[in-house]
Amino acid sequence: MADSQQSEPAPSWWSHPDRPAGAPPAAAYDPWAAGPLHTVDGGRPAAGPVRGLVLRQAVALGLGTALLAGGIGGYVGVLAERRAGTRLELPQAAAEAKDRAPDSVAGIAATALPGVVTLHVRGSGGGGTGTGFVLDAEGHILTNNHVVAGAKDITVTFSTGDSVTAELIGRDIGYDLAVVKVDGVRGLRPLTLGNSENVKVGDPVVAIGAPFDLSNTVTAGIISATGRPITAGGDKGDGSDISYVDALQTDAPINPGNSGGPLLDAKAHVIGINSAIRGADAGGDGGDGAKQSGSIGLGFAIPVNQGKRVAEELIRTGRATHPVIGVTLDMEYSGDGARVATRGEGGKPAVTPDGPGERAGLKGGDVITKVDGTRVHGGDELIIKIRAHRPGDPLKLTVLRDGRERTLDMVLGSANGS
Incomplete structure (x- = not known):
């Protein structure tokens, strides 16, 4: 059975900040608010004609001052409004080179992603999603048997988004491996196969796949155990569909849809084929036997040395x-x-x-x-x-x-x- 498909809406989190309020307008100047005007000649009021002249001069001076103050206040208000409307620039780090160290998670992903594909499978029992990776320039792709079992139509989607149909070349239940092939595709990027005998507990690893149909998903972790004996399948009840794997165990998150994808070492070499996960009891106490479908940090991969031999036989004869x-x-x-x-x-x-x-x-x-x-x-x-x-x-x-x-x-x- 192929892995199930699920999607979730993307969150909406962006909002615009409120515009800051403008500066308050400047108060108007009142030339009469300061009390009666006086000449300065020893503190004595001047005679009639002179007093009228001084008063008219004072009124003219007061009006000029009011106009000047109003002009300054208006100018300050315009500046405040312009400043409030100017785009705010916050401190930010300068742009850097996009290249990453080849042995970093980003570097490994950049190397391997062009060679990883998403498989969409349709059969009489419905459809599902899995993962695979390119083996050679002829278009052979390795995946899990349970991804393509019962498939009538297989579509392969590359990391670029381009999709083509594929044919099943051969599969093996006991090893849970299968090979499909695409034709007429140029520029294929086969992944380099590593050696699973070199793997040690604690080695960093990267998994690439399409969990819940989220293609080109990259996760990272370590090898948490080697030589872990696991059996998977057994849905038929007679044991004819059980696969037996001397597996690599990893805590790199693996979920439905990752099946058949590569587990990569620090050199971006394939060291395993992601195949199974251990699910937690849904109720927490194991009472009803139901399992959670998400990752709990217990993923298992078929060692690449075993996968290489089986893939070669499937390509040559269709059987392993x-x-x-x-x-x-x-x-x-x-x-x-x-x-x-x-x-x-x-x-x-x-x-x-x-x-x-x-x-x-x-x-x-x-x-x-x-x-x-x-x-x-x-x-x-x-x-x-x-x-x-x-x-x-x-x-x-x-x-x-x-x-x-x-x-x-x-x-x-x-x-x-x-």
């Missing part, structure tokens, strides 16, 4: 091979380790005749406790550890038989995946 040990496991066994069944399906032997297990000396009832020195705690975990290898790889199994521990040397066989 699985490494096998040639035994039937007792999946109901509740003890520590993975127990070899005493009888296979349909009455067949639990240990395939002349298969890898028989040649290595495995027998029905043996309990496999370690693979290459790493402890396993159940049948699922054994399958995960086995599938982390290639067909033909040698490995050592630690086996408990009749209360005694022994080590068996094995060369893995091969089986076609689904």
Whole structure:
């Protein structure tokens, strides 16, 4: 099932500031408000004619002063109004170069985004969104199987916004990987594949995808664990759709829609394919088994070394091979380790005749406790550890038989995946 689609309205947060009030108008000058006028000649009033002359001169002087004061007040008012209408300039940092260090989150994103695509899938059960990334100049794109499972139409959208249709080349349920292909697209930007064996806990990582159809979304975090055995799927109930992953764990936020997108190291090399998340119980106590769909900082990615091998086989043949040990496991066994069944399906032997297990000396009832020195705690975990290898790889199994521990040397066989 492809990931669901959801969108949210953008917030509106901009508002204009109020214009500041203008300066108050200047008070008018009243020449008569200061009391009677007098000449200055020792404090004595002048005779009649002179007094009239002085009064007329005083009136003229008062009117001139009033006009001057009014003019100054009006000019000051105009200046205040102009100042209030002038655009306000706040301090601001100068423009800087837009380039970022190549190993910064921004630098990694700038390098990788042109090679990351958003997949819109339609099928009989509806539609959904996922992510993928370009593998080569021929147009092959790697994504998750659960993104394209049941797809009738696949549309690939690049970071530029350009969209083209794609065809399914091959997919594998057990590894949860698939390859699609676009034709006639120029200027493809394949991402560089890293080496997942070089990954260490604490390494910084960047995830790119389309969570809830928000394409070109970049998040960052660290590798929080490696070799984390997880199983995903199982919706059919018969186990035929379960994927087994010896995963890289990251706290970089991953949400529905990120599936199939790249997990990148500080060199912008792909080290994993984002595939699954651990959801929190919706009620907080796990009472009803419902899970929250958002990230809680527990994301899981398929190691790129495994993804590279499977992608190469899907491109060549449309199918991927699985490494096998040639035994039937007792999946109901509740003890520590993975127990070899005493009888296979349909009455067949639990240990395939002349298969890898028989040649290595495995027998029905043996309990496999370690693979290459790493402890396993159940049948699922054994399958995960086995599938982390290639067909033909040698490995050592630690086996408990009749209360005694022994080590068996094995060369893995091969089986076609689904």
